[in-house]
Amino acid sequence: MGTIQEGVRQAIDNCLRVKKGDTAVIITDRETLGIGSALRKAAEKRTGTTAQLFIMEDFGQRPIQFPDVIKDALAGAVVSIYAAQGAKGELQTFRRPMLHAVDANPNLRHAHMIGITPQIMEDGMCSDYKEIQRISRLVYDKVKSARSIRVVTDKGCDFTAEFSPDLKWIVSDGDIRPRHWSNLPDGEVFTCPATLNGQVVIDGCLGDFFTEKHASIADTPICVQVKDGRADRATLQCKNEALLKEYAAYVFESDENSNRVGEFAIGTNTGLTRLIFNLLQDEKFPGIHIAFGSSYPTKTGATWDSKTHVDGVLKSPSIYVDGEPIMTKGTFQVARASCP
DSSP, rough: OHHHHHHHHIIIIIIIIOTOOOOOEEEEEEEHHHHHHHHHHHHHHHHHOOOOOEGGGGGGGGSSOOOHHHHHHTTTSSEEEEEEETTHHHIIIIIIHHHHHHHOTTTOEEEEEEEEOHHHHHHHGOOHHHHHHHHHHHHHHHHHOOSSSEEETTOOOEEEOOOTTOOOOOEESSSOOBBBBBEEEEEEEEESSSSSEEEEESSSOOOHHHHHHHHHOOSOEEEEETTTTTGGGOBBOOOHHHHHHHHOOOOOOOOTTTTEEEEEEOOOTTTTOSOOOOOOHHTSEEEEEEEEEEEEOHHOSSSSSSOEEEEEEEEOOEEEEETEEETTTTOOSSOOOOOO
């Protein structure tokens, strides 16, 4: 564990590489204002100019719509940070429009810190990013030309994802560059699979607003069969009836692609030692997470999209890339890379 100030320095100096003269925008909320203000102060120290700070509640009761004034600020910025908590419905009303604005600025380096907490600033943001970058590159070298990857866990998860050379693998390792915004803390290698088939058992935690509401789902995992890349509603199971109902509505009733697997990702932040049930950090934990919904088409090159995106973290998976094991029950097998 480090300190919040170490995490702030990591974000500003090592990940965003903020420098003198950069135009910076910080977007935060009342709950996260302490972190947002610390990031603003550190950014201003590097740029020598005043950063624009937007507090979401100043625009109304959450969930809020994405304001034009923030869109205009992002259009003129070189560095931006979103450090705030999620609210139900805001993925559609605020965060996706914000990320479209980020993607529209080819000069912008953007750090996305949805759900950031002091604990994460002291933990995942204080990881050794040189080591994360080393391991991410090793994983990328193994998967970049993969035809298929099989994932198995002791909880009954057993599925195989297939990949297309037309869909790009993305290395997200804390080195934030224009046109490639990243979540912080970082550490993952991901793509959109061409298709996926088998039994998916999500026993870690879920994304979007589910994580804050339900935390660990180890005792009430989400189980679903995926056929030709789409979750089969008739096979969906979960012992938590409230979670089952809410998850089913999200995945199967949002739009035509909300039940489609849009992301297949391998976490590479080996500085993490446990799940904390906050997806911003937990999806970087060494292992696998997949998401139903958006394929991040501007990143992966996929030709379809969805207004939703809900990640699911799997605990202690074994991963076989074209038959070769690169992780066994949560431990990396690639070139001395290891995780607890």
